[in-house]
Amino acid sequence: MRESGDDSGVAAVETVELARRFGRRWALRGVSLRVDPGSAVALVGPNGSGKTTLLRLLTTALRPSRGSARVFGCDVLRSPAAVRAQVGMLAHAPGLYEDLTAGENLRFALRMWGMDAAPARITAALAAVNLEHEEQERVRGFSSGMRRRLALARLLLRPPRLLLLDEPYASFDAAGMRQVHRLVRDIAADGGAVLLATHDRERAAEVVDRFVELQAGRVLNGASATAPAAGLGSRSAGWGG
């Protein structure tokens, strides 16, 4: 049993006939997918095609109805804690506490990870997403763009080994988007992996290695689709500029 996750030959994500139903509706109908370490993959497809469900299954937030999924060798059903330790997600809902300040939200995250919650660290993370002046402000008054940036700051505090992004382009401005792309490249360069669910193929093409197309809970373009992304050659396009 490879449960360690340290094996170099192991896939970052490996799903076998992964399926999930809600009540009687199948949101995912059997997806077999392999993502190698060091790569970024875009999940594309219309609304309701199962993108978010697939991501949530990989965070262990949902249990598979059928099939299996492994993250760096750890099975989502048998060792969910080990999976959670390696996964980070930028979800559609930012998952913040409305009545805590921006700084307190980050402080809470650091304490939950068992990391040092030094104020300097929090200030630095907020500065990275241009929220340094809002550290003492309650999230309740934030715009949706600010919330997303705060969620990104939380991710920057502890970059995960497998990053899951759900519609990252929905409410980020150009600067926020560049930051997301930089994080994607950093994680891939460190031997991690990224799954990015989006409608926006053009923007995703700047950063991903390949596209996987979902429709009605299935993969359209083959299980291990290797269709290269159009923008693979222009990898540096998003840097700095």
Next chain:
Amino acid sequence: MPGSFVPAVVSRRRYQILGIIALAALVGAELLGLSASPPDRDMGHLQKIMYVHVPAAWSAFLAFFVVFIGSVLYLWKREERYDLLAAAAAEVALVLTALTLALGSIWGRPTWGVWWTWDPRLTTTAILLVMTVGYLALRSFVDEPDRRARWSAAVGILASLNVLVVYKSVQWWRTLHQVQSSPSTVDPAYALGLRLNALAFLLVLVYFILLRYRAARLERLVEAQAEARELAQGEELHV
């Protein structure tokens, strides 16, 4: 997977036979109890409510014990049939606790002069009734089968635990009720009737639980077939 639980469901014919036996046993035991025992010294013929009240109470608690067993087995094995068994037993427990309370009141009014008394068994039965209603209400409010099974198993286990705790605590609180009726404490003239009725109720209990369990399994079978059909289709049907 859908096919695997068809044989596990007992055939309709065997159900019908069990049902007929249970019904016959119940009628026979009642007739014997009513005709063969003399009127009670204090209570007269009223006392004969015991033949339904006491076995109903025993069966109700037994049914809830099946809820407990089904819940524990579900959380341990994560197999749906244990969840369905617990649900079937809870439905039967609801009917039997309601019957027990109604009969207890009918018995209590002429005997003690009150419809209700705060004695440990009566109170525990009432709490059991409310908890069974809560358990079934929870089931009806949660649509997702896996979640419904986990949540109701947890609730079922805590409720079973509570039955024991409530009983003990009310016993501490009030200790004025007559000694519990069991074949060894009642007059030998009534013991046979009580024993036979208990047996008949046990058969009815098993029959009811199996009947509801079978219905639930068949429902799930139909659902699983619909799911499999839908899964095989490429398009969304229920968006």
Next chain:
Amino acid sequence: MGLPREAGRVAAVAWKDLTAERRTKANFNAVVFLAALILFLFGFALGPDAEALRAAAAGALWLTVLFSGVLAFNHSYQVELESGALEALLLYPGDHRSIFLGKLIANLVFVLLVEAIVLPLAAVLYHLPLLRPFPGLAGVLLLGTVGFVTLGTFYAAIASRVRAREVLLPLLLFPMLVPVLLAAVEATGALLAGDPMKESGGWIRLLLIFDVIFFVASFFAFEYVIEE
């Protein structure tokens, strides 16, 4: 995975819930006001006779705590559901039961603070002697509240994520509270009456046993309930 780490997470969850509560205060104020209102209503229902009020005070006091405190539990999880926070919360590494303990502590502090305001008010309204039985009374309040909050935190984890949560929580929770309520009311009543029969000790021991039983059961069942 170590114990100090889990203790850190427990503290973080409790701190987070209490900070949010302190920030808004609206919820706490509403619960306290409702509790005061219920005390008043019991007073009206029981009549102005001082003896009758004193005799029924223990029961009225605990029912007031139950009816007002139950509002806090659903709220504790609604905060998590507001913007997908529960999903983020469950994604943190470690044992999910730390979340249960953290929420339990936060709810305990919340309900104890409500009681700190309600108890003197009840003493005034129902003509109760508070100072003489105080150490014992504080112990009974603490033990009774621990049992109440343990079960409340557990059942709210279910009820808050279900349609009709307002009805379902009391329906599931109140029958479970019968033993705790019984022991707490009896102990409180005995202490308020000066404990002439020396029976409060027995009820307090019983209360402690109930707390342990229900805590252990909810603690281990929580994992099955919190996962999506």
